[in-house]
Amino acid sequence: MSEPDGGESKGKGPSQATKLAQLAAELVDVVAGADGRAYAVSKKGPGAHIAFPLKGQKGLRTRLARSYSEVHGAVPSQSALTDVTAVLEGQAMDLDPRPIGLRLASHEGQVVLDLGDAAGRCAIIGPDGWRVSHTSPVLFRRTALTSPLPAPGEPGNTQAGIAALRRLLNVDEPGFRLLVGWLVSGLVPDMPHPILAARGEQGTGKSTALSMLVNLVDPSPAPLRSLPKDQKTWSVTASASWAVCLDNVSTIPPWLSDTLCKAVTGEGFLDRALYSDDDVSVVSYRRLIAMTSIDTGALASDLNERVLPVEFVPIKADQRRTDAEVRATFDFEAPQILAALLDLLSAVLAQLPATELTELPRMADFARVLAALDVVTGWDTLATYRAATEVSTADLIDAKPFTAAVADFVEKQGEWTGTMGQLLACIDTPDPRPKSWPVDPTRAGSQLKRDAPVLRSVGVTVEDAGRSRDRSRSRLYRLALEPEESPPGQCPQPEEVSDAVVTSHDGSFFAHEVTSDPTDATDAVSAPVPTRNTSAHPVSDAVGAADTSAAPLSTDDRSPLEEGTCGWCGNHFTRYTTTGHPNRCTPCARNGGTPPPT
Structure with a gap:
């Protein structure tokens, strides 16, 4: 005899809907998300901080049906499941909305990263270090596109992790450091992030590189996506993952240009609520976005200001590796690379409160992260970013x-x-x-x-x-x-960078040289590596011979304070690191040892 679907019936006991409601009260708490949706959170067990929707394939409705079958030995009807779902949605309407993160969230000055595994673990990163925890101080939601991150390696081995990432990317040294800065900023929620535009001719490995970069922050079964055809398609794409990579983009229609600008800043737009004739919903997504094959000159000016262009160089035939080889190497190195990025993020979080810039570009928050990263590493990513945006603007004009x-x-x-x-x-x-x-x-x-x-x-x-x-x-x-900021013929002085050295979590200084040479980079890795031909890394001779003069120096090798007058522009300079060109200021030295045009 089947059980009644509705309320109590005389002599027949509670209905299926009543039993389902009792079961839901035992298993979950209902919460109201800041996005206007109702969620359920398990009261016990692994992943007690994971909020799942009431409906859908992985929602509460499906879980209740399974639990009901296990407890009562019967299958609940669809009408009973619909009734209890409606009741729970009504309960959520009386609750104060709570923020629910997707992969990343902020909490009391720390960053919480959902590792996406079945155990429900997360990484908690703060100015004083980071750790992996089975409990989270914030709620997260997961979707079908939420894949597990690699379990991070041990903190403190930052140099080895960055060197491992360097071997996987065929960009020059300034471009590589910008990519590291983009990854570190991509682990900081609640700030606008520039859209990474991987440029380069066919065969430079842009798509493979960006899929690896995205999988270091927000892995997904589909890391590379096609260009959305309309606003609805974009909403589906953006709502399901923190990082979105659009592959093989040649042109961007005006509607998508405006939408991408809003996705960078987190601005919302109105949409009609589902199953409603007169109600509206506010759709708002702040996402980490990357693109391949984008022509900067084809962008609208407002979108161009939000783009970080990085040029990929051709791979020589004798240096090519199969896609399977590259991905196998990435899978092996990913835990240590992620740990290195978390090391850098922790150090950047410690430096950010003291980071102030006299001139802020359009992507001001990203510029501050780069400035903090420069203090931590001894790099010059902020100046490289400013130069890259100037070139991008010139291309646009x-x-x-x-x-x-x-x-x-x-x-x-x-x-x-x-x-x-x-x-x-x-x-x-x-x-x-x-x-x-x-x-x-x-x-x-x-x-x-x-x-x-x-x-x-x-x-x-x-x-x-x-x-x-x-x-x-x-x-x-x-x-x-506009009036000139400096007299004609004068080179602008580089921004003054603090001489502070930030210590990593094992107490050692993170101020080591990260080389692009395959031999040196391999020697720098102390962890065992699988057998592979490290000389066949996807880096061209131009990258292998990249200028290492701007690489960060260890505290033992750091040169004494240099001071003098530039022999080219006549500017007085003061610095702590050598440029490799005596009697030259840093801007002139970056010209590669040849006098600037007169």
């Missing part, structure tokens, strides 16, 4: 003929005020006219406003100068060159 023509015009004029019609008359229209060239003053004004930030970054200001005094009352624009 080159891809916009009208904007480039305006920049050239102001460069010659110095200052100009007039209407958009007058500006179009002053600038020669190319023959044939590019498709993006504005055909009338209205479109010219719109394009100029959109590209004002990118023009400002190259020293051209665009200002509203009011209306003309004639009968037309046309809008006037003032275009001018």
Whole structure:
């Protein structure tokens, strides 16, 4: 005889729905998420901090059906499961919303990283170190795209972990350090992260590299995703994982450009609530995003300001490895690499409160992380980031003929005020006219406003100068060159970096050289490694011969304070590390030992 589905029936005892509600009260607590959804959290057992939805394949509904069958030896009806789910959702409506993290969360100055394993473990990282714990101070949710992270190795062996990562990536040394900075920042929630744009010709290993990088932060069965076709597809993609990598991107439609900007900053947008005609929901995602094969010149100016471009170099034929070999090496090294990243994150968290920048770029929080990382490692990632964004801006202007023509015009004029019609008359229209060239003053004004930030970054200001005094009352624009920040011929001095040395968790100094040479890097790894041909790492000769003068020095090898006058630009310099070019300031020395153009 089947059990009744509804409420109590005389002589028949509690219904299935009542028994399910009692079972749910014994097994879980219901919580209201800050995203407006109801979740359940197990009261005991491993993963008692993992919040799972009430519905879905891995939700409470499925778990209740299994538990009911085990306890009562019968299968609950779908209507009973629906009834108890509705009751629990109603209970959640009376609760205060709680933040529920996806892979990462902040808690009292610490970062909590969900390792995603069946035991429900997490890594808790703070300014004084990090540890792996079976309990978490915060709630996490998991999805079908939440895969386990590798169990981190022991703290303190930072140099070996970074050297292992270096052997897997075919980028030059400045680019590699930017990637490390991006990974460290990617472990910091509650801040905007730049979109990593892996550029390079076909065969440079961009997709393989980015899948490895993403799997160090937020592994997934599908680390590389296709370009979403619409807003709904993006919402599904972004809601299921912390890190999103879009592969083989050639063009970005305007709607996706705006959406990606919001995903960087965490801004929300309105959407109609599911199964509702008049209710709306706020969709908000702050995500760690990466792309491959993106042409920076094809980006909108506001998205370009949020991009971190890193160039991958071609791999020589005799240095290529199969994808299986690369991934096997990565799987073996991943625990120590992750431990090294957690070491760096802990040291950066300790340094951040004392990190202040006089000039902040668009991605200010990321710049502060890089500045703190530079103090910890002795690197120069912030200066590299600023230089990379300048190159990216120049590429963007080159891809916009009208904007480039305006920049050239102001460069010659110095200052100009007039209407958009007058500006179009002053600038020669190319023959044939590019498709993006504005055909009338209205479109010219719109394009100029959109590209004002990118023009400002190259020293051209665009200002509203009011209306003309004639009968037309046309809008006037003032275009001018920004004043030089330093006298002509003077090289800007590098930002002053603190001489503090941050200690790693085993008490040793993290100020060791990370080399790109395969032999040196192999020697630096103290942990046993599987048998493999380390000389065939995917790094070109250009990378192997990368300038190591900017590599961090150990405290024993650190050079004494250098002070002098640059023989090229005449600037006075003071520094703690040698550039390899005596009598040269750091900016001039970075030109590779050749005088700058005159």
